[in-house]
Amino acid sequence: MPTKSHGCNLRRGRYSEPDRVYLLTSTLLQRRPLFSDFRLARLLITELRAAHEQQQVTSLAWVVMPDHLHWLIQLQTGSLDELMRRIKSNSARQINQHLGTHGPIWQPGYHDRALRQNEDLQSAARYIVANPLRRAW
Template structure:
């Protein structure tokens, strides 16, 4: 699956190192707990994209756990309260016709398309299981 979830009102709460690290370490924890296999992730200032394969949880349960934990942790860092993530998220089941590598490269190039960097390698908040 390709998952996209956005910060409430598209506020740029994920632009700092600490918040981005919470998101990335939370995804890696879910993988370590064998709830999913994480292929790639990119943390943008106001949203997150990640590619995963489910292992045990339902997709809804996994995303709910991720959003709940990261919201509490990041708002704790920011000394804020209230809704952090938009309630909905977008999921795209990667079909047999799609090549996982192409989906991952599209995801990783999000900061380039947003005009934040010229090469995604220069963006500090990304992860990929494979060398790219």
């Protein structure tokens, strides 16, 4: 029996604070491994870079796994919800156009964790970039 996503529950109590560092995770719908296709992963990466270049975030580290994204950012402007809505919407539109499909590709919601000031950014970045080593595909 499929498990129900609780992504929407993550929105409760969410607070976006400029200059705060966040670890963000978002998963593809039904954990489809779309990003195993390098071209589709590049479409997502283009959106991550756009958010950085437009100074909405400072990207500190990221990894695109076959079925999910980990992204360590320092939020500059806007909210986490606005950021993730934009990244997921734009990447879905580009991926659907590339595949000749339509509809959602991301699970609703996302997971965020604000890092405390005394937390080690290097440890969080290492966690992200080591994710492919921990996950056997």
